[in-house]
Amino acid sequence: MRTTSTSLEQGSRAVAPTDKESSVGSSEAGIVQSENQLPGSLAELRNAHIVLYQYETCPFCNKLRAYLDYWRVPYEVVEVNPIGKKELAFSSYRKVPVLVVNGNQLNDSGEIIKQLERVTEPERNLNTQWFDWIDSWFVHTLPPNIYRTRREALETFDYIAEKENFSPWQRLTIRYFGAAAMYVVSRRLKKKYDIVDERQALYEACRDWLTAVGWPTRHFLGGARPCAADIAMFGVLRSIEGFTAFRELAAHVPEMVDWYEVMKEQVGPSARIEAMRSKSS
Numbered sequence: 001m002r003t004t005s006t007s008l009e010q011g012s013r014a015v016a017p018t019d020k021e022s023s024v025g026s027s028e029a030g031i032v033q034s035e036n037q038l039p040g041s042l043a044e045l046r047n048a049h050i051v052l053y054q055y056e057t058c059p060f061c062n063k064l065r066a067y068l069d070y071w072r073v074p075y076e077v078v079e080v081n082p083i084g085k086k087e088l089a090f091s092s093y094r095k096v097p098v099l100v101v102n103g104n105q106l107n108d109s110g111e112i113i114k115q116l117e118r119v120t121e122p123e124r125n126l127n128t129q130w131f132d133w134i135d136s137w138f139v140h141t142l143p144p145n146i147y148r149t150r151r152e153a154l155e156t157f158d159y160i161a162e163k164e165n166f167s168p169w170q171r172l173t174i175r176y177f178g179a180a181a182m183y184v185v186s187r188r189l190k191k192k193y194d195i196v197d198e199r200q201a202l203y204e205a206c207r208d209w210l211t212a213v214g215w216p217t218r219h220f221l222g223g224a225r226p227c228a229a230d231i232a233m234f235g236v237l238r239s240i241e242g243f244t245a246f247r248e249l250a251a252h253v254p255e256m257v258d259w260y261e262v263m264k265e266q267v268g269p270s271a272r273i274e275a276m277r278s279k280s281s
């Protein structure tokens with residue numbers, strides 16, 4: 001298992017993962033940046049007013065969404081414009097995801113999930129080795145893969161065309177400026193993390209994960225059912241589903257996609273409120 005001591009910024013594929021900021025400041029608009037301000041039970045959490053500020057394709061945001069989906073915790077979504085981030089004007093913490101629970105702001109996907117675990121599974125110990133490995137190594141293999149070529153870089157920004165809260169000009173700017181910028185940044189990240197062959201690095205990391213899980217004898221790192229690390233790994237991998245890198249992963253490490261499909265069934269449908277409303281209408 002390859003590791004690195006560098007922790008990551010909660011960024012997105014529109015803003016490359018870099019070193020994480022450890023401090024946060026004050027906020028406005030009635031939102032309070034705080035810790036340990038979550039409801040005391042899962043039932044109360046499911047009835048809370050939860051807003052997730054995110055980028056749709058961000059691996060860290062996907063990780064947090066997967067966790068909320070798994071526990072059937074409804075949440076609203078605010079899509080953040082990666083250029084300017086005006087949706088985060090209330091906060092001095094400028095990275096995504098940001099989760100606001102009953103007016104209390106929580107930052108950093110890993111820390112948010114650790115806090116949620118105290119509510120959803122207070123008696124279960126988190127497998128911190130592999131939970132932290134996802135952020136400290138696995139996610140580093142993604143940018144060099146999804147921005148490997150200019151065509152693949154553009155592919156990752158296709159989602160922006162569906163975001164109605166952005167103007168046509170904003171969509172065009174984000175897609176082409178973002179793709180060009182991330183193509184360059186991915187080259188730097190590849191060198192920074194000593195990745196020689198980005199595809200092989202991704203494949204090897206997935207094989208390391210499957211070995212840790214014990215696939216196919218065991219389906220989950222958590223044993224009989226998924227743990228937070230399983231859910232986090234699924235969420236991060238979900239951020240590249242549909243892209244060229246994912247299709248090539250399926251061809252070279254098909255057992256990883258088999259595990260992914262098992263997890264998809266476990267996580268279930270989206271709990272985001274918009275999705276729930278459209279399904280019932």
